[in-house]
Amino acid sequence: MRDQNPVKDMQRAELARRTGCNLETVRYYEKVGLLPAPPRTAKGYRRYDSGHERRLRFVMRARELGFSLDEVRALLKLVDERDQPCAEASRLASLHLAQVRAKIGDLQRMEAALSEAIARCGDGARPVCPLIEALSREEHGAEQLIVAPDAPANDGSGAGNKARRLAYG
Amino acid sequence: MRDQNPVKDMQRAELARRTGCNLETVRYYEKVGLLPAPPRTAKGYRRYDSGHERRLRFVMRARELGFSLDEVRALLKLVDERDQPCAEASRLASLHLAQVRAKIGDLQRMEAALSEAIARCGDGARPVCPLIEALSREEHGAEQLIVAPDAPANDGSGAGNKARRLAYG
DNA sequence: CCTTGACCCTGTAGTTACTACAGGCCTTAG
DNA sequence: CTAAGGCCTGTAGTAACTACAGGGTCAAGG
Incomplete structure (x- = not known):
């Protein structure tokens, strides 16, 4: 078949x-x-x-x-x-797997930051919204929550940083 | 400050x-x-x-x-x-959180399928690559592994299915 | 024989969220 | 005075499709 x-x-x-x-x-x-x-x-x-x-x-x-x-x-x-493609295929897939895992990590950090912010909103009856405040804060923005611990938040280069974008789709 | x-x-x-x-x-x-x-x-x-x-x-x-x-x-x-934005902000963030969680789920299914395929390749010395074979199989493709259990693999409509694409970035 | 509808073809424009020029003006330091 | 650097605009490029517009072809029904 x-x-x-x-x-x-x-x-x-x-x-x-x-x-x-x-x-x-x-x-x-x-x-x-x-x-x-x-x-x-x-x-x-x-x-x-x-x-x-x-x-x-x-x-x-x-x-x-x-x-x-x-x-x-x-x-x-x-x-x-088709001459012994297995090693190369495995290499390509492993590279891709690393990217997938990196994205999962990024998204899990987003998830944590979002659910924490939503939790702080509670029933949504607050006069000042903690979610909006978190996005508005000058000193410690969301980036503190979601950037990978070993990645510097800002390398100062301005352009071309965030090679791995945190925003997917 | x-x-x-x-x-x-x-x-x-x-x-x-x-x-x-x-x-x-x-x-x-x-x-x-x-x-x-x-x-x-x-x-x-x-x-x-x-x-x-x-x-x-x-x-x-x-x-x-x-x-x-x-x-x-x-x-x-x-x-x-700014009139009581908290409930609405919370709603927007919750919608977004659901999307983030869906993507995490998709990526985790990809991750599982990829790592399984890579594991089957072992040291890459196989004459027939199990990874390529998995992608080539007629009957049970990768979709069996990675599509959400409650989602039909193909609704027959042809166009417009996979509203939530499994391929990110 | 003619029409209707379902195909087929090509090329182009739209989507998201930017990024990077090209070509030209303005300002400032040496 | 000139060269380097800023600024301006508009356009084109990226990924991976998706969706037309405008026209040709083909089989079946009346």
């Missing part, structure tokens, strides 16, 4: 439907080189087969694991070149 | 330096309405004072907590309109 229903000559809509991928995204992935350009009919219609479907599913799964398109490209290259 | 060094008539570079904000970002925040347009000199140069600095710091702290610019705008409106 490798290919439970091997299909030749699908159109884009069917490929999208079968994979759950957005229709436009299929074309986008072709444009940016993640999907090979499929053959065309005489009138220029794309014709996909199950090879394309497999490729697209690979890309989608890697995306679901949070790999960037550049990282997915690197993984696909490993798939295609 | 509210305003440890109240300053009038700074230029953009000084405001940026004092707050750690990127120079261009200051102008950007003005353009999108997060900072009020400051008065100008005869030659059109912006002149900021400590009120602008306070405002900018507020925005920066809210961003560090992961609030979107729209959310920051809503918080600023509460600051400005």
Whole structure:
């Protein structure tokens, strides 16, 4: 049951439907080189087969694991070149895992700061909102709560600091 | 020590330096309405004072907590309109907190799937890479591992599913 | 035969939150 | 007087899509 229903000559809509991928995204992935350009009919219609479907599913799964398109490209290259890709794949995934863990840490610091601030608001009947005050304070802002303990709050360079942004999505 | 060094008539570079904000970002925040347009000199140069600095710091702290610019705008409106903002601020923060927690959950599922896959690679000397195989499998892809247990993997609509994307940054 | 609707094609513009120029004016120190 | 540094504007670039507009193609029904 490798290919439970091997299909030749699908159109884009069917490929999208079968994979759950957005229709436009299929074309986008072709444009940016993640999907090979499929053959065309005489009138220029794309014709996909199950090879394309497999490729697209690979890309989608890697995306679901949070790999960037550049990282997915690197993984696909490993798939295609296929000489002992395991060490390199493991390295790429480990790098990515480190980024995922860093983001989790950042978000957990945000979570702690937010839930503390919300707790201080209580039932919301305060005349002066502690949440807004926390954001307004001059001396010790939210950054004291959420910046990683070993990272200096401000290196003075002004531009280009916060290489790892704390604000996601 | 509210305003440890109240300053009038700074230029953009000084405001940026004092707050750690990127120079261009200051102008950007003005353009999108997060900072009020400051008065100008005869030659059109912006002149900021400590009120602008306070405002900018507020925005920066809210961003560090992961609030979107729209959310920051809503918080600023509460600051400005100031009639019992506590309940509303608390509501906004709670909504945001829920999003943060959802992202943490997503990232933790990614983390689990990634570390499991990496572990299966071992020392990377496998001839067939389990990581790449996991991404290539037809039947049970990574989505089985990382999609929330109560969320259907594919609702069949094709477009517009995965309202909450699993891939961040 | 014609029409209707569902596809298909291309290219472009929108999204978020910035960041980085290019091209030109202004100010100040040497 | 000139060179270096500020400032101004507007635009274009980033990631990863998403959504049109404007037009062509194709199969089925009347």
